[in-house]
Amino acid sequence: MIILGLTGSIGMGKTSAARALRRLGVPVHDADAAVHRLLGPGGKAVPAIQALFPTAVEAGANEKAAVNRQRLGGIVFADPAALRRLESVLHPLVRKEEQAFLKRMRRRRKRIVVLDIPLLYETGGAARVDAVIVVSAPAILQARRVLARPGMTQQKFAQILQQQMPDAEKRRRADFVVSTGLGHDRSLRQLKRIVRLLRENPDSYRRRRRNHA
CATH class of the missing domain: 3.40.50.300 (P-loop containing nucleotide triphosphate hydrolases)
Structure with a gap:
């Protein structure tokens, strides 16, 4: 492959x-779409981001917490250290989704x-x-x-x-x-x-x- x-x-x-x-x-595996899922209501990245940037998280659909991407961007874009902390949460989770995608594609030849x-x-x-x-x-x-x-x-x-x-x-x-x-x-x-x-x-x-x- x-x-x-x-x-x-x-x-x-x-x-x-x-x-x-x-x-x-x-x-095609879309890394941006994976990030949207991870930050959306009930997303796997939400608890860790809430711990790092509490003001960036709010109640989403069905009362599940979600990340307000605009608010999060306002925090991390001007702060390289904050951006690195965010990446330390997101990158491993996106890689995990990527690996699962590749595994499925190999099975499908x-x-x-x-x-x-x-x-x-x-x-x-x-x-x-x-x-x-x-x-x-x-x-x-x-x-x-x-x-x-x-x-x-x-x-x-x-x-x-x-x-x-x-x-x-x-x-x-x-x-x-x-x-x-x-x-x-x-x-x-x-x-x-x-x-x-x-x-x-x-x-x-x-x-x-x-x-x-």
Whole structure:
């Protein structure tokens, strides 16, 4: 089974790329979706986060406690130490969900699977995959996409970028770069080509995990 990493800086089009890969029949594990589940009502991360950041937790659906993500972001974005404490809670739980996904996919004999991880390089996730797709777009388009999001500000955008590896470095390290700045059809063609290459010659891409074993 080929494990393919999918990553890219904020606003680069990673969500659209993951959606396209699913349409091509490739199972995708979404790390962001896993975080949402862990922080949602009754989520497994809620008790630990409540102990660390009590003001970030409130009653959710069916009276189950949930994390207020906006409030939590306000606490950790400006405090690197607080962010590290949060990551020490979330990362092991996300990894556990990732491992369960991979186990299911092996049982189903899937040839290619994707781990959609926003901070793949920043967290050392590249050592867990065979090849990496980085999605990229011009900086002006990235900024336009991100600043159109509800509640986003220039200051918050700048803080997020500071926590992420520069796009140029991600592209340099990638096995495949998918441009999302020229329309969905072009991006889809690039993704189809990548999937075809992996299916036709999988042994050429089973190297990174072996080298990091």
